[in-house]
Amino acid sequence: MPQPTPRKPTLYTVTADSLVAIDLNPRTRIRPRTKPRPDAGNRPPGPYRSLFTVSGTRAFTAGNLLARLPMGMFGVSAVVMIAGTRGSYALAGAVTATGLAATALVAPWTARLVDRYGQARVAVPATLLAALGSLALLLCVRADAPAWTLFACCAATATTPNLGGMSRARWAHLLRGDPKALHTANSFEQAVDELCFMLGPVLAAFLCGTFFPEAGTLAGVVLLVTGMLLFVAQRSTEPPADERAGRTTASLLRAPGIPPLLAVCLAMGMVFGAMEVVTIAFADAKGHRSAAGAMLGLQAAGSCAAGLLYGAVKQTGPARERYLWCIAAMTALLTLPLLAASLTGSLWLLAGALLVAGMATAPTMVTGMTLVQERTPEGRVNEGMTLAVTGLLGGIAAGSALGGRLAEHASATAGYGVPVAAAAVALMIALASSGRWNRSPRPAR
Template sequence: MPQPDLTLTPAGPALAPRYSDRHTAAAGTPTPPPAAIPTPRNSYLRLFAVPGARAFIVGNLIARLPMGMFGVSAVIMIAGAYDSYALAGGVTATGMAAGALTAPWVARLVDRYGQARVAVPATAYAVLGHLVLLLCVHEKAPVWALFATTALTATSPNTGGMSRARWAHLLKGDRDALHTANAFEQATDELCFMLGPVVAALLCSTLFPEAGTLVGAALFLTGVLIFAAQRSTEPPVSPRTSAGSPLRVRGMAPLLAVFLATGAVFGSMEVVTVAFVDGPVAGPVLALQAAGSCAAGLLYGRAHRTARLRTCLAAMALLMTMPLLAASTGSLPALAAGLLLAGMATAPTMVTGMGLVQRLTPASQLNEGMTLAVTALLGGIAAGSATGGWAADHAPFAAFGFLIPAGAAALALTLCAATRVDGRA
């Protein structure tokens, strides 16, 4: 009941109702709630509707595209200047090895001090390394200088891991939305590693050999600056604890072993496919695997029920036999179709695996945990590339090399079953 107000009238003070009779009569009726803002039905549109998400997605996309450009650009640049693909491959392999060693330490600093405080100077230092390498190649410096300067690029932060950490922070408690976000990130990885080499080769061939490295360095720094500027979505820095490496978390080491074997699938498949096709169409044919993975990842992200890791690995082991069977026919279109099918198993496997890493890793060490997974994956890619190259050189028959990725997929499944590392993302 509204309380009356004391008002002055010509007859003296009088009590008057605070509200009009109409409002008083309506006081007992409930006020209708405000109209709800419609929520997009598409799961990916709901991700983009998260406040601040679009800005950091754009920055991260710009920063991740060069990850697929630097390797090809360095090979073209060094091989053109020194007339040696062996030297070019050795220098790029050295850069990858140095990055694999330093990545967990950079990620630990990101967890401890924040993404913006660490990622920006680390990126600036890595970009400086790429530019110094470019100058050394342009001036035809001694070979040892190339190996020394490529190690300077090892401070590159794991932009994909930082993006996944933001989603884990923004979508905490919503497993379905986080699953969709992980699928989107995996599809982004596939897209960048599919487009990056194409863009790099185009720039180096149409402009000048150093163009790919220059453009890649500019995009990398610009993207990280845009990404780091979105402070509203940055995960808070957790208090420093005495917790050891995420490697000590129960189940993490066996899971990383599965990532190592999975990386061998990717590395060997790339080498044996290039060796089998042996022509200018090798790139487009190989890109079909990434295209299949990208499409499957986006579809998997919309699924309401996720698969267990063992199920994903079993599907990958089965589908990795498709390129082997297709190559046995000697038909290039058949191989292209086989690679497309094989690629459809890789993204769901990676999405589920990364989801398990997020579940096992403490929130205060999330960047470090995911970077360890990426490091294991890169180690597997390097081992798979070496094994695939040996198989291609010593193959008793043309399709022999495709036994390597099929065997690596079977090994990943066996490790998962033997160590009982399983679960849904």
């Protein structure tokens, strides 16, 4: 049996660029061997993956997301439930406005108790009380109780803790000393806010329309309580309580830089409230009122995407300077819906303009919350962010009323002047107050 021809040895030479194997057998060709590719598993994780390498962060984020989703459900559910049984949108709007006003009054006190006694000790009973208020509202509507009972029940829901503020307080505690990671965390939380307020109304409308009018409220209560219990169960990530926070008589309204920030939040709230009402009025005037939800959803989607992108980009310069640029960009982009509505009257162009305008919302809110955290005394972070949210709620209520009145008595197109003007006011306040936002040691309690 013939023996196989022995293969000639291979000579390896190293060059500057690659490793080349030269086979001395003349019947074969020279073939390059490229450098081995680095293992993809050795690459450093991205900014958002790095956030969740800390133990407990995924669990508290999941619980907070479940509990925060109903915040976008309760308003729509209450309107559908009350208007469907009582036949009055005016009554439904008045009841939900009462709950909003009560929340603006009660939320800062609830936040102060959370800072003083801890999230688990305060948030659970406060959430249960709010859940009972929602269930009582449901029963009163079903039982055809007097109208005043609806107002009382809705006011009882004001004890709902500021879920976004508590989550941001945990990130601030876990990432203290790392401003880059904290910026990413704040961007993530803002994207979660936009996601909840984008999906919440859609989910509520689906449940109320598919099953029964009270289904949205009932599902919201279950999600709120379940999510809150999961959130507070993660004790390892909870910021420590500071009993001095609740005993101090000094108001955060006196902290340097806080009043103008709250004024900006009030103006920003007017932007959001007016934009929502005017967009609904504009779509209704064009005979496509049902399209308003999708158009507002595009605005929220743009803000959500921009928030995630903003958190992944490395930031340069102090937050106060970025805040000015963000508000200026938002003011400029908000003119696009006004131009689209006035010049063309096209719902498609208006939807695209709202998508672009929404992209400036999240970066502005993220930077504003960063400034609030910087200017809030240590140990009262949750209270400071709750005050900012309260300012937003007050602005939303005022913007809704003003935008709706202008859209009704003038035109829906003219109503878009309200968010543009409110954004311009926010920019002027920020320009006049930027000197007070220089980073300095937090004021003493």
